[in-house]
Amino acid sequence: MPPKDTQPKYRQIADYLRDGILDGTFPAGQPLPSEEALAKQFGVTRPTVRQGLAELRASGLVEAIMGRGTFARSPHSRPGLTRPRGVRRASDGRYIEADGIRWADAEPPVATRTDAPMALADLLRIPPGEPMFTYDALQTADNGRLRQLHRTYVPFSVLIDSKYEEEAPPPAPELYAALADLGHELHFTEYVRTRMPLPDQAQALRLADGVPLLHVLRVTLTQTDKPLALEEFHLPGDELELSFRL
Structure with a gap:
């Protein structure tokens, strides 16, 4: 038997x-x-x-x-959407995403004060618990077919001796031009991994059961590699691949 x-x-x-x-x-x-x-x-x-x-x-x-x-689905089939990653500066001074997608915020993002958790403080090279400006946005494109969660973090210490000691800086991508206007020459590093979504993330992104997230962290750095800001993207991980030009 x-x-x-x-x-x-x-x-x-x-x-x-x-x-x-x-x-x-x-x-x-x-x-x-x-x-x-x-x-x-x-x-x-x-x-x-x-x-x-x-x-x-x-x-x-x-x-x-x-x-x-x-x-x-074949394990060798191509995803339904490929999104190039990266940031470039246009001739008019604006910073533009490499994928060219025009994202719209579901609601205007509002700056809130948060304290840097250990993992993000390590990437930003600041002490854990340092206060930061934080923006959260649910963003959509292509009449709502594309969705992503986008969070921007800006440490208070980055803004010392600037006008942003008295007023909140803008969220990314407008943040890039604001930092450049402070005299910084910018470049970016991204970290990508997968994980399963939290219930509220699955609901916001309209994910079916069992679909993972692509979790992207983007660090904005100066020419001397000093971190200035960090962004967190949560993207649906079922029909999407990311491409990077090396």
């Missing part, structure tokens, strides 16, 4: 579908068995089936299309 599979049912479902996608049983672009059919085949409820599908969605092997069902 073969040994009984002790894995949770949702993982058995994920493994079954993953093997079928990789060996061609479920060709890329073709619909997978319905939730109802999988629930009957494995003797489970539909929420258990959805949990298995969420594992495959997080690894990019399936995609859900509203009103049509769940479809297999």
